[in-house]
Amino acid sequence: MRLIGFSTGALARGDFRRALDILHRRNLRAVELSALRFDELEPLVDALPDLDLHAFDFVSVHAPSRFAPNLETTVLSLLHRVARFGLPIMVHPDVIYNAEKWQSLGNNLLIENMDKRKPIGRTRHELEPIFDALPAARFCFDIGHVRQVDPTMTEAVLMLRAFGDRLGEVHISEVNTASRHDPISLNAVHAFSAVAARIPETVPIILETLLDQGQSDIDAEITRARQALTIPQNAFHVRRPVPTP
Amino acid sequence: MPQSADSVSYIDQLQTKLNRQWTAIQKARLDSGTRRTELRKIFSLRNSPDTSLVVFGSVARAEVTGSSDLDWILLVDASALPEHKAQELSIQGTLADKKLIKPGKSGVFGKMVGSHDLVHEIGGEDDLNSNTTRRVLLLLESLPVDGIETYRRVRRQILRRYFDDDRGLFYGSGDVRIPRFMLNDFTRYWRTVTVDFVYKQVADRDQKWALRNAKLRMSRKLVFASGLLQCFFCHLDPKADEARRALRTKDNSVLTEYFETELSMPPLETLAKACLIRNVKPETASNIFDNYDRFLAILDDEPKRDDLEPAQSHDALRSSAAWREVSEVSRPFHRGLVSLFLRDDNELRDLTMEYGIF
Numbered sequence: 001m002r003l004i005g006f007s008t009g010a011l012a013r014g015d016f017r018r019a020l021d022i023l024h025r026r027n028l029r030a031v032e033l034s035a036l037r038f039d040e041l042e043p044l045v046d047a048l049p050d051l052d053l054h055a056f057d058f059v060s061v062h063a064p065s066r067f068a069p070n071l072e073t074t075v076l077s078l079l080h081r082v083a084r085f086g087l088p089i090m091v092h093p094d095v096i097y098n099a100e101k102w103q104s105l106g107n108n109l110l111i112e113n114m115d116k117r118k119p120i121g122r123t124r125h126e127l128e129p130i131f132d133a134l135p136a137a138r139f140c141f142d143i144g145h146v147r148q149v150d151p152t153m154t155e156a157v158l159m160l161r162a163f164g165d166r167l168g169e170v171h172i173s174e175v176n177t178a179s180r181h182d183p184i185s186l187n188a189v190h191a192f193s194a195v196a197a198r199i200p201e202t203v204p205i206i207l208e209t210l211l212d213q214g215q216s217d218i219d220a221e222i223t224r225a226r227q228a229l230t231i232p233q234n235a236f237h238v239r240r241p242v243p244t245p
Numbered sequence: 246m247p248q249s250a251d252s253v254s255y256i257d258q259l260q261t262k263l264n265r266q267w268t269a270i271q272k273a274r275l276d277s278g279t280r281r282t283e284l285r286k287i288f289s290l291r292n293s294p295d296t297s298l299v300v301f302g303s304v305a306r307a308e309v310t311g312s313s314d315l316d317w318i319l320l321v322d323a324s325a326l327p328e329h330k331a332q333e334l335s336i337q338g339t340l341a342d343k344k345l346i347k348p349g350k351s352g353v354f355g356k357m358v359g360s361h362d363l364v365h366e367i368g369g370e371d372d373l374n375s376n377t378t379r380r381v382l383l384l385l386e387s388l389p390v391d392g393i394e395t396y397r398r399v400r401r402q403i404l405r406r407y408f409d410d411d412r413g414l415f416y417g418s419g420d421v422r423i424p425r426f427m428l429n430d431f432t433r434y435w436r437t438v439t440v441d442f443v444y445k446q447v448a449d450r451d452q453k454w455a456l457r458n459a460k461l462r463m464s465r466k467l468v469f470a471s472g473l474l475q476c477f478f479c480h481l482d483p484k485a486d487e488a489r490r491a492l493r494t495k496d497n498s499v500l501t502e503y504f505e506t507e508l509s510m511p512p513l514e515t516l517a518k519a520c521l522i523r524n525v526k527p528e529t530a531s532n533i534f535d536n537y538d539r540f541l542a543i544l545d546d547e548p549k550r551d552d553l554e555p556a557q558s559h560d561a562l563r564s565s566a567a568w569r570e571v572s573e574v575s576r577p578f579h580r581g582l583v584s585l586f587l588r589d590d591n592e593l594r595d596l597t598m599e600y601g602i603f
């Protein structure tokens with residue numbers, strides 16, 4: 001059975017402790033600690049040694065999605081502190097200003113494919129030079145982003161064909177035309193299921209559906225994510241599990 | 246993003262190989278480049294998500310001549326908004342201000358078009374003539390002025406419909422993989438054009454008969470030939486090897502990407518590619534390209550075009566030197582195509598016999 005959890009930012013924006021409480025109470029065993037805003041990173045890194053994460057089988061950290069180039073060194077030094085805990089770090093490719101500096105994160109670094117608003121990282125072709133520059137980096141496959149860019153899911157298949165052997169985490173939600181993370185619709189379930197067999201069952205699934213304003217609820221989103229990513233019997237493209245680093 | 250197939254000029258390579266100078270084709274390519282740049286500049290401030298201003302015809306085929314008109318649609322792939330109508334009117338107004346020649350009266354172009362029918366109405370009673378035309382031409386001769394993401398998204402959706410619904414691609418018993426559903430749609434479009442040509446003789450009281458006839462014999466036929474070749478390349482082109490391998494595992498994503506790239510080539514480039522990569526005799530290639538070059542020269546010659554424009558019948562054309570020239574180029578061009586598909590190359594002949602006729 002797939003390991004499915006939540007991004008803390010989706011459950012309680014800016015309050016990872018409260019989000020962790022919610023997940024504990026639900027007995028969910030995968031979490032992505034969100035520091036999407038630059039100001040959230042340092043408090044999160046400072047709190048890491050004391051956070052009770054033992055109940056989780058999978059923990060990752062999402063790096064800030066926007067900061068100025070002059071803050072790259074600061075961000076990287078904080079992320080190196082995260083890497084010391086052995087945690088995977090999700091990064092948006094458009095904040096990798098100097099790829100050489102990010103190489104030292106090795107395979108702790110996971111590059112995420114982008115939504116249509118971003119100028120890079122949206123397609124396999126746009127991701128190729130990024131992985132070329134960061135050969136040890138792994139892949140965070142955002143299935144909602146790729147569907148927003150290409151509803152036929154052709155791009156999703158092409159990405160998984162190209163980078164499936166680097167796959168370390170999947171983000172799932174419905175990404176609407178304004179690029180907000182909405183509850184997963186039935187159309188999305190249908191579209192996502194087309195690539196389910198290409199995602200090994202061992203890869204953790206992180207829900208990014210925003211629930212902070214009662215848009216949906218945890219159980220409904222987990223049910224839909226599970227439904228979307230169930231590997232059909234006799235599927236052609238079942239990918240072997242990727243060894244964890 | 247797929248690498249643009251445009252970047253390789255097969256026409257230039259063929260011209261060198263045959264030691265020819267196709268000056269009218271070269272001029273049309275340059276003029277098309279200028280027209281495309283001009284259009285992109287005119288509409289550079291048009292920033293409208295989920296829409297794309299798409300042009301068809303000579304601009305897309307890289308065959309612009311002096312009096313080329315401008316066929317366009319505002320492609321909408323989004324929720325319906327009142328602003329889309331305002332955009333349509335604004336495009337019409339801008340093009341009129343710039344004195345760019347309006348599309349014909351058929352109603353196929355010069356308006357906003359939603360993506361739903363293009364993608365979902367392939368075949369069946371609701372696949373109107375105009376819908377088929379837009380869909381097929383969106384694949385075979387179109388160019389986005391802006392909104393390239395929307396344009397790509399819709400084209401990809403259409404391709405996926407053709408491939409997802411084509412069981413022969415996945416379950417065919419032999420080794421040959423031809424996108425037959427798409428091929429049949431291309432063929433249907435071409436036959437519709439030929440039937441409508443006769444219909445318009447009556448409906449339009451033969452207005453523009455000669456020009457329409459000339460285009461039918463040359464540019465319309467060229468577009469169909471290029472579509473047929475693209476379908477056959479799925480089996481013959483070494484660049485499609487990976488796509489064919491992926492089909493064996495029920496994966497048509499690579500094929501979709503292959504066609505997106507290849508269909509971005511203007512039709513003449515596709516024909517030049519066939520002449521280069523297949524066993525095509527030099528005289529066949531010359532018959533096609535020498536005569537197409539002369540055809541574009543006729544269209545680019547104002548007096549000759551003026552001579553053709555008002556002619557409404559064979560009788561009216563008997564004294565027309567321009568029409569005689571059109572006849573002189575269209576026959577060897579046709580013979581060239583027949584040789585390309587049915588005589589020179591055994592595999593192309595076999596595919597044409599197997600898939601192109603019945």
